[in-house]
Amino acid sequence: MYKNDLYLRALKGETLERPPVWMMRQAGRYLPEFIKIREKYDFFTRCRTPELASEITVQPIRRYGMDAAILFSDILVIPQAMNIEVEMKPNFGPWLPNPIRTQKDVDNVIVPDVTVELDYVMQAIKATKELLNNEVPLIGFAGSPWTILCYCVQGQGSKNFDKAKEFCFTQPILAHTLLQKITDTTIAYLKEKVKAGVDTVQIFDSWGGMLSPTDYQEFSWKYINQITEALKDDAPVIAFGKGCWFALEEMAKSNVSALGVDWTISPQMARKFAGNKITLQGNMDPSRLLSTPSEIKKIVTKMINDFGKDKYIVNLGHGILPNIPLDSAKAFIDAVKEYKA
């Protein structure tokens, strides 16, 4: 089906010559060809225009030849479709002028018909599949319901999402109503993405690690698991929980096909918590791409040896930073391609 199917085979746990590699946020801010597009079109225009989203998606594949593409989009297209106003302010990030705080706010949130409201994403997937021409698989994604709630309630990025937590801890019933609406929308959205052509879906729980293990179960994992269960006959699901090391054991027992881990856990600990049956994905510190290319190659080789070459997908522990030199990103990818067991 694909000229290069390493990524899909790693998800199935097959024995491979080398692990596949891609980078979170590989389509984006560190690439000059992306910056050129950004100069002409604002953030949501890029997301909403299939020609732009697909072009941005394949840019890193053309330049570096990663083993999988990930659709250029944003986790906040979901709340946008749910009747929540979301802006992306340059040099600031997400800005939601009317954050969710009350019963009335939650009542106003709708579970949309994603085939209408998010059709532009489906068109972008189809355009991308044409550009990719069966070279490598395409990953679709969504934010975890908890992470989406964080932005909807806080109204912007935050060091500790204190307002989001206040909302959950003082109005838990309301919080669960909102989380369920986000979950229902996300399930419909991801199923539609699979129909449109993505081969796997990744759920980004960027802020799960801000919760205690007990609160994580209640406010985050419960909903990720609902999504995973709903998608199990559609496509492999990869769950990435930043800072969620404490839940790896539980997550590994679910129907996810792989678990993404950040750089604050050693490969050995990640394998110990998650067991040896599940595929793991990660986890170099994105800031380590500021080291010299020869250091990067050493770190990557050690990382593959420590995770083991099978049931493993090489990645960063979070998104690539905007100030990474092109040669350093290349060194990261090349180190994997040159890997010899």
Next chain:
Amino acid sequence: MYKNDLYLRALKGETLERPPVWMMRQAGRYLPEFIKIREKYDFFTRCRTPELASEITVQPIRRYGMDAAILFSDILVIPQAMNIEVEMKPNFGPWLPNPIRTQKDVDNVIVPDVTVELDYVMQAIKATKELLNNEVPLIGFAGSPWTILCYCVQGQGSKNFDKAKEFCFTQPILAHTLLQKITDTTIAYLKEKVKAGVDTVQIFDSWGGMLSPTDYQEFSWKYINQITEALKDDAPVIAFGKGCWFALEEMAKSNVSALGVDWTISPQMARKFAGNKITLQGNMDPSRLLSTPSEIKKIVTKMINDFGKDKYIVNLGHGILPNIPLDSAKAFIDAVKEYKA
């Protein structure tokens, strides 16, 4: 020596009727009596005036009767004394107009005579001891060298301290020179604090958890351990590393008397990693103080049962937030005092 020595006895691992309790940042922004002082005096005036610092230190003890006081001060008094300009901007936080980036910047950093440059801290300790009148012990503190470096290089607070990490990963020799200067100053400072009257010292590694386990050893733990070794005949040292669960096993083997843990680790896991010999301190999510008083009492009782009442100091998992109701802070303290095994 003290009318209430529960805290010191918990550090020694003695069997107690109940664990001691205090709260990180207990002297501060959630207290109306503190806010009154803040209206009249700016941040560093409060730190530098022994009458103000000592009054602020004892305010929470008077109101709630915690089992230990912690000197009102700031981790950034150290870089200030080292010839680095540090401002505290209202509604913004620390601001260092000339962040450290080059060899010349590091050369200009001095290891000061702390008995001169930080004499105001020693005077604040003496004034506090008088006010405390042997009721409870007094804790002194410092930031970890890595956490201090984060501010010195980044120049302000940050979500990921990317510039601090860039400095360490691209100019490691320079980073180690700076870390050693901070370590030498911190050792002299903490020894002087003990002479002035603090009973224990806590090292706050607020940003250690931003590093990978390997980088944590190189850039943070190595220096905390130097401080611990240097202080071992002076006073008990408590190390608090936010997000540093991955290093607990190693830290527990050192000469620290206790380890502070944040709320993202369960008590059971913390005991498993740190072993059963060392006293642990923590770890309720500060945002959980937004729950109702009756919920808070349930969470605290469960937390004591899960950590075990001995070799344990009840605390939050990080500093108390500014928007915590007074009754909720009281519920937290009272739950410990009312605890029955």
